[in-house]
Amino acid sequence: MKKLNEHAAALFESGDDQEVNNGLIIMNELIVPCLPLLLVDEMEEKDIVAVEDMRNRWCSYLGQEMEPNLQEKLTDFLPKLLDCSTEIKGFNDPPKLPSYSTHELCERYARIMLSLSRTPADGR
Template identity: 45%
Template sequence: MLTFYVSKVMGRDPVIDRYPPRSTENHRYQEALSYLVYAYQSNTTLLTKGPRRGVKESVIALYRRKCLLELNAKAASLFETNDDHSVTEGINVMNELIIPCIHLIINNDISKDDLDAIEIMRKHWCSYLGQDIAENLQLCLGEFLPRLLDPSAEIIVLKEPPTIRPNSPYDLCSRFAAVMESIQGISAVTVK
């Protein structure tokens, strides 16, 4: 179920993942990442109450890692355009989502896969230091690169994901009632 939800939020087919990301997917990845960070934290809390209270942490961590890498690639491509608006958008993605998420991952138990993904992102941004880039890009890089490399320098707070409206047609209770009706042919649950 989590795989299906994440694939729908991210705009990808859960089985076939061979299409390149569309430009409209950037927002979906941003939304998915904030949900996945909070899902991971909530799941960790549930697992402290018992091993069957949550899902495997590795499942949520996998999709969180995929979102991080996709958003990092998108932020880097925006940074490389040298267009002021695009550079600002790329830096905002780094400052508001990627860097806080990296800090949260590092402050918790970090897996080898998470560490590898973080190192890939860091190496990518550090590779710009050896290139001949515009002065405005050097300034932007100088502002956020220390935050990317040193997680202990400041307190990081990730924005909470948007709340799901309880009266949404995609409400869990409504979906359950619809499934029960289709299975039994009668209304098993009354949803008000």
């Protein structure tokens, strides 16, 4: 998570509009949703330190000279990073896959292999 944060911060520092957006997407979609889970167990000092390091890194940009559009994006993002400790969002369920019996899968495989053996080698 620290490396992902470093990557997102480097993208933000680049100043390129697309890379800045990519860095903020990484933070909003991958880092911020996980922070409350790190802060739940106060006994894990290393997790708390990691979250504070990430927050400090992003807050340090406030004192730097930057383009107005970057400043605006930063001020929109920082409350999400700083206020995340109160909300724990659930993760989405993985997609439901249809269940097939082994016998059904074997039959489907055999049909496909048979159809491939009937197709000429040059694909016509």
